[in-house]
Amino acid sequence: MNSRTDVARSVKVVGEEIEKCKHAFFAVRKKGQHVELIQDNQVAFLKSGIVTIHRIEDGLLTNSIKAPAVIGLGHIHDIGLTHFIQCKSECSMWILDSNIAFDLFTEKNLWQDAFFIIRKYLYICMPKGKLIHKSSAREIVIEHLKEIWALDEPERHTTSVYNFILSRNNISRSAVQKVVRELESSGDIKFYRGKLIELNEMA
Known part of the structure; x- marks a missing residue:
């Protein structure tokens, strides 16, 4: 069991x-x-x-x-x-x-x-x-993206990435947006209307 x-x-x-x-x-x-x-x-x-x-x-x-x-x-x-x-x-x-x-x-x-x-x-x-207590905004965002990706698919599709991260950390929205843009540009993640739709292993 x-x-x-x-x-x-x-x-x-x-x-x-x-x-x-x-x-x-x-x-x-x-x-x-x-x-x-x-x-x-x-x-x-x-x-x-x-x-x-x-x-x-x-x-x-x-x-x-x-x-x-x-x-x-x-x-x-x-x-x-x-x-x-x-x-x-x-x-x-x-x-x-x-x-x-x-x-x-x-x-x-x-x-x-x-x-x-x-x-x-x-x-x-x-x-x-x-x-x-992660040391950088990038580490915080990546770890939370992994946590979101581990959610059941229906819940993941209704989870706002920004709300999820900001409610759990003392971090600015602009800092989260900066990291998200970088990860999107590098192809590590895909976003749609604030929701995470793809996360690559490299992230």
């Missing part, structure tokens, strides 16, 4: 148990609304929608998570708040206090599944943290 299958199964198992728990409550959050899981020390089973995770210090987007997903595990009992969660679309979720979630995981023998979920969270967050 590969790691992606492990995580998908774990999300399903943990999510179903959270949803069935008598202490969980159902909530719907509108697009743009904050989800106060980190501040309130809660976890949630995201049933529908997409949430984004941002750094508090500058608002930079560090991760985007689609339903179905279990969110909040990576920030349980944080000593200092470093991130906040925001809905990119309307979202529905089952929310549970983290202390009750701990008891639930023990009672239902879910700690291995929780581990798989947290491990995935760490793997997808750590590379994005490195992207933010």
